[in-house]
Amino acid sequence: xxxxxxxxxxxxxxxxxxxxxxxxxxxxxxxxxxxxxxxxxxxxxxxxxxxxxxxxxxxxxxxxxxxxxxxxxxxxxxxxxxxxxxxxxxxxxxxxxxxxxxxxxxxxxxxxxxxxxxxxxxxxxxxxxxxxxxxxxxxxxxxxxxxxxxxxxxxxxxxxxxxxxxxxxxxxxxxxxxxxxxxxxxxxxxxxxxxxxxxxxxxxxxxxxxxxxxxxxxxxxxxxxxxxxxxxxxxxxxxxxxxxxxxxxxxxxxxxxxxxxxxxxxxxxxxxxxxxxxxxxxx
Amino acid sequence: xxxxxxxxxxxxxxxxxxxxxxxxxxxxxxxxxxxxxxxxxxxxxxxxxxxxxxxxxxxxxxxxxxxxxxxxxxxxxxxxxxxxxxxxxxxxxxxxxxxxxxxxxxxxxxxxxxxxxxxxxxxxxxxxxxxxxxxxxxxxxxxxxxxxxxxxxxxxxxxxxxxxxxxxxxxxxxxxxxxxxxxxxxxxxxxxxxxxxxxxxxxxxxxxxxxxxxxxxxxxxxxxxxxxxxxxxxxxxxxxxxxxxxxxxxxxxxxxxxxxxxxxxxxxxxxxxxxxxxxxxxxxxxxxxxxxxxxxxxxxxxxxxxxxxxxxxxxxxxxxxxxxxxxxxxxxxx
Amino acid sequence: xxxxxxxxxxxxxxxxxxxxxxxxxxxxxxxxxxxxxxxxxxxxxxxxxxxxxxxxxxxxxxxxxxxxxxxxxxxxxxxxxxxxxxxxxxxxxxxxxxxxxxxxxxxxxxxxxxxxxxxxxxxxxxxxxxxxxxxxxxxxxxxxxxxxxxxxxxxxxxxxxxxxxxxxxxxxxxxxxxxxxxxxxxxxxxxxxxxxxxxxxxxxxxxxxxxxxxxxxxxxxxxxxxxxxxxxxxxxxxxxxxxxxxxxxxxxxxxxxxxxxxxxxxxxxxxxxxxxxxxxxxxxxxxxxxxxxxxxxxxxxxxxxxxxxxxxxxxxxxxxxxxxxxxxxxx
Numbered sequence: 001x002x003x004x005x006x007x008x009x010x011x012x013x014x015x016x017x018x019x020x021x022x023x024x025x026x027x028x029x030x031x032x033x034x035x036x037x038x039x040x041x042x043x044x045x046x047x048x049x050x051x052x053x054x055x056x057x058x059x060x061x062x063x064x065x066x067x068x069x070x071x072x073x074x075x076x077x078x079x080x081x082x083x084x085x086x087x088x089x090x091x092x093x094x095x096x097x098x099x100x101x102x103x104x105x106x107x108x109x110x111x112x113x114x115x116x117x118x119x120x121x122x123x124x125x126x127x128x129x130x131x132x133x134x135x136x137x138x139x140x141x142x143x144x145x146x147x148x149x150x151x152x153x154x155x156x157x158x159x160x161x162x163x164x165x166x167x168x169x170x171x172x173x174x175x176x177x178x179x180x181x182x183x184x185x186x187x188x189x190x191x192x193x194x195x196x197x198x199x200x201x202x203x204x205x206x207x208x209x210x211x212x213x214x215x216x217x218x219x220x221x222x223x224x225x226x227x228x229x230x231x232x233x234x235x236x237x238x239x240x241x242x243x244x245x246x247x248x249x250x251x252x253x254x255x256x257x258x259x260x261x262x263x264x265x266x267x268x269x270x271x272x273x274x275x276x277x278x279x280x281x282x283x
Numbered sequence: 284x285x286x287x288x289x290x291x292x293x294x295x296x297x298x299x300x301x302x303x304x305x306x307x308x309x310x311x312x313x314x315x316x317x318x319x320x321x322x323x324x325x326x327x328x329x330x331x332x333x334x335x336x337x338x339x340x341x342x343x344x345x346x347x348x349x350x351x352x353x354x355x356x357x358x359x360x361x362x363x364x365x366x367x368x369x370x371x372x373x374x375x376x377x378x379x380x381x382x383x384x385x386x387x388x389x390x391x392x393x394x395x396x397x398x399x400x401x402x403x404x405x406x407x408x409x410x411x412x413x414x415x416x417x418x419x420x421x422x423x424x425x426x427x428x429x430x431x432x433x434x435x436x437x438x439x440x441x442x443x444x445x446x447x448x449x450x451x452x453x454x455x456x457x458x459x460x461x462x463x464x465x466x467x468x469x470x471x472x473x474x475x476x477x478x479x480x481x482x483x484x485x486x487x488x489x490x491x492x493x494x495x496x497x498x499x500x501x502x503x504x505x506x507x508x509x510x511x512x513x514x515x516x517x518x519x520x521x522x523x524x525x526x527x528x529x530x531x532x533x534x535x536x537x538x539x540x541x542x543x544x545x546x547x548x549x550x551x552x553x554x555x556x557x558x559x560x561x562x563x564x565x566x567x568x569x570x571x572x573x574x575x576x577x578x579x580x581x582x583x584x585x586x587x588x589x590x591x592x593x594x595x596x597x598x599x600x601x602x603x604x605x606x607x608x609x610x611x612x613x614x615x616x617x
Numbered sequence: 618x619x620x621x622x623x624x625x626x627x628x629x630x631x632x633x634x635x636x637x638x639x640x641x642x643x644x645x646x647x648x649x650x651x652x653x654x655x656x657x658x659x660x661x662x663x664x665x666x667x668x669x670x671x672x673x674x675x676x677x678x679x680x681x682x683x684x685x686x687x688x689x690x691x692x693x694x695x696x697x698x699x700x701x702x703x704x705x706x707x708x709x710x711x712x713x714x715x716x717x718x719x720x721x722x723x724x725x726x727x728x729x730x731x732x733x734x735x736x737x738x739x740x741x742x743x744x745x746x747x748x749x750x751x752x753x754x755x756x757x758x759x760x761x762x763x764x765x766x767x768x769x770x771x772x773x774x775x776x777x778x779x780x781x782x783x784x785x786x787x788x789x790x791x792x793x794x795x796x797x798x799x800x801x802x803x804x805x806x807x808x809x810x811x812x813x814x815x816x817x818x819x820x821x822x823x824x825x826x827x828x829x830x831x832x833x834x835x836x837x838x839x840x841x842x843x844x845x846x847x848x849x850x851x852x853x854x855x856x857x858x859x860x861x862x863x864x865x866x867x868x869x870x871x872x873x874x875x876x877x878x879x880x881x882x883x884x885x886x887x888x889x890x891x892x893x894x895x896x897x898x899x900x901x902x903x904x905x906x907x908x909x910x911x912x913x914x915x916x917x918x919x920x921x922x923x924x925x926x927x928x929x930x931x932x933x934x935x936x937x938x939x940x941x942x943x944x945x946x947x948x
Contacts, residue, residue, distance in 0.1 A: 171392055172387045172388075172389055172392040172393035173392065173393050173394055173395040175348075175353060175385075175387065175393075176385065176387060176393050176394075176406070176453070176456065177395075177406060178353055179351050179353060179380065179384060179385045179407075180380060180384075180406045180407035180409055180410060180456075181376065181377040181378075181380035181381075181407070181409060181410030182406070182409055182410075183373060183374070183377075186409070190398075191395050191397075191398075194395075194397040195395070195396070195397060338801035338802070338803065338804075339772075339801055445890040445891070446890075447890050448890070475658035475659050475828065475891050476658060476828065476830075476869055476872050476873050477658060477868060477869060477872045477886065477887040477890075477891065478890055478891065479872070480872035480873070480874075480884040480885065480886040480887075481886045483874065483884055484883050484884055484886060487883065502801065502802070503874075504802075504876060505873070505874040505875055505876045506874050508874065508876060508877075509874040509884065532876070532877070542803060543802060543803065544876065546802040546803045546805065546806040547802055547831065547876055548805075548806075548809075548829060548831030548832045548834065548835045548836075549831050549834070549835070549875070549876065550830035550831045550833075550834040550858065550870060550873065550875070551834055551858035
């Protein structure tokens with residue numbers, strides 16, 4: 001890549017406010033997760049009934065819950081959980097979905113028809129409903145919720161990829177590649193994928209936020225991460241019976257989810273501006 | 284010039300047919316068809332330029348894609364250097380592709396924005412199988428030089444070039460395998476006049492240097508006249524007239540050719556030029572008609588034109604036209 | 618007094634790479650019933666000049682100079698006042714007949730709109746006027762075509778509808794920006810013929826913008842040749858084709874393949890490419906590609922020199938340009 005091109009890339013990054021703000025928020029989230037691997041202000045696991053409902057203090061930054069666990073530590077450790085679930089779930093969707101989408105666009109005909117009708121079919125079920133069905137069949141747990149969210153992501157990526165890939169297939173430079181004797185497989189990886197990559201990355205960022213939300217919802221329903229692993233969704237669930245006693249217990253995890261989702265959405269918007277200036281509305 | 288004693292033509296197209304099926308309008312309706320090519324026959328000899336002119340929808344781009352074996356052909360034959368390519372699978376075609384390459388119309392759309400010039404130009408070498416990196420670099424450098432680009436341009440990206448330079452890159456790509464045949468689909472239509480002249484001269488120079496054969500598609504008669512040795516005029520998926528450029532342009536034998544030539548605005552001709560007016564629009568390609576393809580717009584159409592399809596037949600040596608009245612068109616005009 | 622008098626018109630666009638002078642110091646006049654052709658390649662400022670006349674320039678632009686239309690300076694007008702003039706007294710047709718019609722309305726609806734807006738017609742009056750206009754621009758069966766949607770018409774017919782819309786308010790000036798570039802030659806012929814007839818019969822003035830010297834030559838009284846935002850040569854059409862003076866005009870004409878002149882030698886080419894407006898020299902915009910260019914050309918804008926009556930060329934080396942043949946000039 002030539003120098004002035006990469007320079008303008010950095011400039012575009014700096015100029016996009018949503019990219020900067022979203023990036024900072026996401027980085028903060030990642031940092032929390034990494035730090036919590038080595039150190040947390042208190043313990044997210046130890047149940048000490050004597051310490052229940054402590055107000056915020058130097059030892060317990062955000063106070064403790066009804067079992068005496070440190071809320072700040074639980075939030076930090078919960079970040080790990082959310083991120084792992086989201087990363088794995090989005091990766092499942094990304095690899096299988098993008099693969100199917102590329103295949104559908106490259107083969108057309110019956111292959112495309114089958115793949116697309118199949119994804120239409122899975123779209124017919126609301127995401128959370130299919131996740132509940134899946135966990136009802138396979139049993140609750142972290143791994144199953146990852147699987148459920150990942151499965152939901154497959155058709156989303158498949159549709160997006162196939163749509164954008166089809167528009168690239170119609171371009172003249174692809175015709176030129178075919179006239180050069182390149183097969184569909186090579187064209188897909190040399191021409192189609194690089195040209196739709198930015199769209200896929202942006203979509204992945206946004207689905208990442210949705211996956212965090214979905215994981216929280218499943219945990220809230222008791223279908224996701226099981227105790228004693230801390231999770232934002234379950235913290236919300238446990239806090240709801242104490243809404244009038246100690247409302248802050250519900251507000252903290254709610255706030256964490258909101259920050260994560262908001263930050264990732266901003267980052268997705270920002271990435272869209274940065275990677276593909278043609279897509280942004282301003283110019 | 285006679286054709287009998289010449290060696291195998293570089294391109295031989297015989298009775299080529301291509302009908303696209305339209306999507307069904309309803310579940311029970313018969314699907315409609317677009318009759319894009321209805322039996323096209325011509326051949327091009329080594330080192331010659333063959334022009335194909337016609338208006339939008341006459342099937343000239345479809346013809347290019349079928350000659351390039353980029354889409355399935357319904358019937359007929361395309362022989363490149365005597366080898367049949369219709370019916371071959373994509374893999375069977377690959378080793379042959381080095382002999383025929385293509386230049387596209389849109390210099391912005393035909394180059395992948397994510398690849399640098401070196402990679403774009405080297406693309407057709409893929410069909411040759413493995414070659415060493417230095418060999419590839421040398422060939423890219425040589426071919427860039429012959430189209431008038433600098434060796435430093437190798438690492439640049441398409442967006443750093445103007446339209447004319449991009450078209451030079453596209454020509455370099457078509458040239459790198461030293462093909463016998465280059466199919467050029469409106470290669471200068473998107474360019475400004477001053478740049479168009481540079482590209483046309485370049486195409487001429489490359490022909491002198493490498494002896495490459497062109498199948499040159501254009502809607503611009505003046506451009507075809509400048510570049511081509513032979514011309515075919517297409518209307519609704521058929522060749523209506525074909526001949527040596529000089530003969531065809533000086534004494535057109537088909538009313539459509541005559542009207543086309545007349546419709547081209549001529550700089551310096553003044554406002555008072557008398558023109559033959561052509562009524563109506565290009566007729567749809569979705570219906571099969573009996574008789575002459577041009578009957579609806581022809582100012583001299585008679586009953587026979589609506590009943591009998593005029594064959595493409597000789598009107599002079601090396602000059603064919605598909606009109607019942609070609610003799611009178613040649614002699615007296617319209 | 619002329620119907621339209623453009624004095625020292627400049628348009629400056631602000632782009633991400635800095636200000637671009639899309640039009641510089643343009644001067645021309647247009648009388649009722651006259652036709653003016655503006656010819657030039659992409660980026661020469663011909664469309665920008667037309668948009669400036671219509672007051673339709675993009676927001677990040679600055680227009681200076683004077684556009685006097687019927688005694689009033691259009692550049693002093695407010696947006697609301699321009700709306701009264703635009704479409705009513707100044708009408709424009711564009712290159713793309715595919716995109717300049719709204720696909721969700723019938724063509725009848727789109728012609729009736731300005732009739733109701735500017736001419737206060739009732740629905741019934743507007744409808745019958747619409748049918749008359751469609752008939753006027755040569756659309757067969759206008760009574761049925763009124764209810765057609767744009768996609769049901771061919772490219773040529775759509776351009777006819779665009780012309781009908783432009784005509785609907787009997788404008789004083791019709792501006793046609795590359796009206797036939799997207800059309801086939803036989804259709805182009807019909808459309809140009811139609812514009813020609815309408816202009817003559819309705820007594821309008823016409824500004825025809827094109828990159829095609831042939832189109833301009835056959836359809837205009839006067840010509841303005843633009844390069845890099847400035848006018849390089851102006852004059853009567855016949856005068857100009859009698860003697861092309863400016864090196865750019867000479868080169869442009871020579872670079873064009875012409876029917877009947879074929880295969881005799883090579884085309885003359887102008888070296889280099891069409892420039893981008895940001896990097897143009899402050900003097901003559903053609904400096905970088907001109908075989909006669911000197912330092913003076915780069916730094917001092919050339920004055921418009923009247924070579925014969927009403928035939929102006931802007932060149933510092935006008936005698937050298939006149940004395941040498943084109944083939945010699947560009948070789």
